[in-house]
Structures are given as structure tokens and as C-alpha cells.
Amino acid sequence: MPGPPNRYIIPNSNPGPSPGAGSIRSRVRDHDREPIVKQRTLGGEVTLEGVGVHTGEAASVTLAPAAPNEGLRFRRVDLEGEPEIPVDVEHVRDTSLGTTLGAGEATASTVEHLLAALHAAGVDNALLALEGPEVPIRDGSFRDFADAIADVGVVEQEADARVFALDEPVRVEGPAGGEYVALPAPGLRISATIDFDHPAIGRQFGSFDVSPERFRCDLAEARTFGFAADAEELHARGLALGASLENTVVLDASGPLNEGGLRSPDEFVRHKAGDVLGDLALVGRRLAAHLVVERPSHAGNVALARALAERAVRAERAVNIDTARVMDYLPHRYPMLLVDRIVEFEAEKRIVGIKNVTINEPFFQGHFPGHPIMPGVLLVEAMAQVGGLLLMESEEDPQSKVVYFMAMDGVKFRRPVVPGDQVRFELTMLQYRRGVCRIRGEGRVDDQVVVEGELMARVMDR
Template sequence: MQTTLAREVALKGVGVHAGVEATITLKPAAANTGIVFSRTFADSAPRKAAVNWKSVQATDLATVLGDRSGALVSTVEHLLSALSGLGVDNVLVEIDGPEVPILDGSAARFVEAVDQAGLAVLASRRKYIKVLKPVRVENGASFGELRPYDAGFRLEVEIDFAHEAIGRQRFAATMTPSVFRRELSAARTFGFLSDVERLRAAGYARGAALENTVCLDENGVMNEDGLRYADEFVRHKALDAVGDLALAGLPLLARYSSYRGGHKLNAAMVAALLSDRANYAIVEEAARPVRESVGAEISGTSPVPVFAPER
């Protein structure tokens, strides 16, 4: 059955790119509402953007949603990842700023907020997007592919960075709320010290700090507390993928594989899937239960040049 929050809950913090403080309030919503962002303004009426692939305005350094008037709210992927990962179908997200707060750089605080609010089960059955045939998107050395999968949602993410602290890493899991909580929710966003000056000059990363970002210099991880997972980098990319694929508007019954992916590839993958009705069906059947399956692989630095335009 579909779910929503049992009560509203609020969080406050700065955005990682704009560096502007904002408050978000997560509110219960009726069945079949989906996830809807409502941007409030002091001097004008609120504007709304439903979470679907047609609302995507930009994906260069974060996922940005908007309406016919333009961009409305950015960096939505961590919140969407938490809601999707925990199986929350219907929420109204009120926000009074241009960007969802980065908080600690992961989805952990959003998971805590959902737990604080609690879930309410609604009277309508949940709908799924069932992938019927393989759909693939390529961008240079990067690719993403959605394939049929009868046991829920399977995620297989691989990254390949020239930096010694990252190298080639792979994460694979059949997603459930417990797997999301344990394996992905605390993985933080990451970036490189060598990019900071350029990004800030372009108006990005103005709210980035060691409190909300894993930062790497030529010697390795700069954060005093180190990493939360040995392969935190690929786990965060997997966390992002869960949030970006929520742009489909309904949970997926599919196996998603990506190599050197990011927001742009993930969003293009959703658009490619939904652009042809022959690719998918809307169903109400629940996936066959499977035993939780999680795997991770880490290897040394790859000789392939780093491909990370969205880092």
C-alpha cells in the first residue's frame, strides 16, 4: 500500500552550492500525490514542482527541479534518496530557499526526520514502473542501463577515479529500506580541493565544508574523522542514483547498472526509459521477496584518466 508521513517534520541548514540557509518542512500528502516541492516566497505566491523527469531543469552539479517559469529548487537528490529508499510515496516538501540543505552531506538526517515523523499507510495500492526491455544511455566512457528485474530494484554502480584514495570501486545491492539505511544513507558527498577555487568562482560549492563534504587533496582524505565506509565514494554515488531515479515518479522494478555515472547520466536514463511506452508498464504487483544481497568491491588506482565532470 502507499505511504505518507504520519505528521510533519522540519529541518534547517545551508545549501552546499548557494551557501544560503533554508528550512524544509516535510508534510503528509494524500494518496497518488507523489513527492511535490513547494517553494515559498515572502512577496509572492508559492510555486510547485512535482518530482518527475519533466520537472528537471539542470543536472550539472546537482539535480534541479522547476516549473514553466524556470528553476525552483536544487540539490534535491539526497532528500529524494531518503524518501525513495525508505518507501515513502507521498510528501509535500515546503522550502523557503533555493536549495535543499546539505546537512552532513549524506541522507542520514533525512532518514532521521522520516523516522521522527513516522509513516502512515494509505488506502490506495502502490504503483510501480516495471521495466520490460533493456534501455541504455551512453556518454563517452560513461553508461547506464535499466533492465527487467522481477525481484524489486537492483542497483549496480561502478566508479573509476585516478585519485589513489578512490581508484575503481563497485557497489551492488537489491534495495530494501533496511539495506538503504545500513549501506547507503550515511555516505557523504565528496569533492577535490583542487576544484574548490574554480567551483566557487562559478557560483558553486559556497556552502561546502569538511562538516558536510569528504574532501580530498593530493595526499588523500582531509577530514579528520576519515571515511564512514571504506568505499564511501561509490556508496554516495549509489545514494545519488537512488534519488535521481526517483525522478521516474514511481518506484522501479528494474536492475540499474551504471559506470562512471552521475546526476546527468541518471536523469538521462529516466528520460530514455519513459520516452517510449514500449519500455515499461505501470503495475500494482509487488516484487517477489528476495534475501537481501549487498556487495562491494574496491581496487587500486586505475590508469584511466578521471572522468568526473559532475564531481
């Protein structure tokens, strides 16, 4: 279906990065990591116009710099209030024939080609002003987006970049036999295999390092593709209305219908690898991993992005404060110290602590002989001690302070805790006002809740 001509507009102005606050320093002492790289944004604004491959409607997107820590965000400038859509896994709406993001009534579809170019260029922060519901397809490849970014340049910002270096293998299954394995690696590499029952495609494999230079060399030229036999069905569903030989490799039973044929014999697997890269921008961080993918799809790509994002969040929260460090903050000592270590921490927000319950605990001598059960009141005490660490960490001189708990509310015991159990206490700050705080906590054993409730406390001088 014919659409408006593509236009590529680069204004002469180069505003540089927008001002903004730097990254927030971790409050967990001695656990700060040296920054690997700095955040980046675009060096200016650039607009790309064309047609939406599915809507068939005129579309344009303007890429603009954004302040540090703002991330990638679409802004629907054609809608009232210009609603914004963050680029992350939580805002994925659809993955059927492309990746669609949404927030409220606003959507942004076919985002993967643009996101691949931004991801490859290492752009952490950008405002993507979208006019219409779909990113323009351009020629069906990643090239125009990569060229536009190269023309305005990428500039470094003051804030440290969020980088997730995978430290253990991750496996995810996708639909239709899709399989993903992410392995630790010093940089980002995508090894993709596709398998289509078509003589022009068959089984193809490609392995590609990801950098701005390698992306433009190896992946940027590869176009999206489809089958002529599917066109009628897709049109009936309101899809592929903007697809044409100008922006899609169209195959009939014998091969490509496009004049000039393919840009490379393995153009198909190269494009699929680029789609993987684009969907992984949803992780919200630069990645260091080797991604081995079999029969990738947008649904599978997003599932992998979600798994990696979850692990990245856990890694960013992870700390290892052992018993000796705990005693620097809490006045409790044996037998009343009921926290073995702290494993996750978010300053003034959340903390996770561990209590390993052994048969040698002194309270088991009388509670109960022959049927040892950890007293419920000590479960609450252990939970309170973990919560106390969350409060004490916010103090300048924790050794001179003590936490007094003032009230408990809604405390429930769900199942007994016995020798051999490991209780994982997670506490979240609900409110802090005039030196008094409310904390919500729960303890779990093997992911089953054993105790929960709200606590109120105040930090006092010793």
C-alpha cells in the same frame, strides 16, 4: 564557508495522511491488474534546517504528508504565491553538480539526497516545503533525511501504488563514458562502478539492494565528496559556497582532509549509488529493476530516469485487444473491418490501434493492378474505426450503439500505404459535448505520418 548551524525539528503532532481521492480504475475491461502495494505518505511533519552546499545560504525543508496520487512536490514557501514544482523528469532544469528542478521562476536544487531517502522509504506522496532555492546539505550524506522519515514514520494510503516492473533491458549512455543498463528484477538493486584518477578512490564497485533497512545500512552514511584543487574554480562560478569539511569529503592529492577520514573504504561509490537512487525518484513510480551503472553522473541518472519513465507510461497505456474483442465493440465485419488490434488506451483521452496491410486486401484487386496502394478513403475509415472504439468504450452497453461520423476537417495524405505496411493509428479526444465529439488522429508507418486529420462523430442507438 561557514553557514548557519544545522537544526533538526520534529513537531509532536502526527496528522497522518491527508484525505484524497483514490486511484482511477482502468476502463479497459479485463485488463485491470491486481494492485501490488498501496501508496504511502509520511506519518507527520518534520523540518530539517542547515546550509545550501552551493549557495552557502540558510536553507530549510519541511516534509509533510500529501493526499493519494499527489506525488512528490516541492513548494517554495519563500516565494510569492508559493509555487510548486512536481518531482519528475519534465521539470529537470540542471544536472551539472547536482539535480535542480524548476517550474516557472521557481527552482529547487540539490534535491537528490532528500529524494533518495524518500525513494528508499517507499514514500509516494509528500509535500516538500522549501525555504530558499536549495535543499540543506546537512552532513553531506543521506542519513539525516532517512532518520527524519523514520522518526515520523510512513503510513499506507487507500490508493494503489504506481509500480513499474521492467520487462526488458534498457541501455542509456551518460557523459564522460557513463553507461547504464537496467535489467528486469523482482526488486530494486543498484550495482555501481566509479573510476577516478585519485589514489584514495581509483576504481570502486558496489552492489546494493534497496529497501528502507538496507538503505540506512548501506548507503545513508555515505557523504558527497569533492577535490580541494577544484574549490577556487567552483567558487568563481558561484558554486560550493557552502561546502566545508562538515558536509563534504574534501580530498587533496594524498587523501581526505576530514578529521576521522572516511566512514567506509568505499564511501565514494556508496554515495554515487545513493545519488542514482535519488535521481530515479524522477520516474514517479516505485521501480523493480537491477540498475548496472558505470561512471554515473546526474546527467546520466536523469537520462536513465527519462528512459524508464517513458517505458512506464507506455506500459501503463498498453492493452492487447485483438480482432475478436474489437468486433464486440464495432459492427463492422470483413471486408470493412479495418482494425486488427488496439495496443494503447487511455479512457476518454487517447487510443492507439494497428492495421496490418497485406496483399490479400480485396481493394488491391482494383486499386491499382500492378501498383497496389491502399485507398486514402479507407485510411480515413480505419482511423475513424479506431476513434469509434475510443467513443464506444465510454458507453455502458456498446453492443447497442453505433458511431456515426459527421464531419472531417484538415485531412491530409502524406505518403502511399502499400502491402506489407503496418499502420499505427493514434487518436486523441479533443472535445466531448452534448453527445458530439471531436477527435484528432494520425496514422504512421515506420514512424512517418501517412494520414492525419480531425473527425467529428456522435454515438447513436442502433
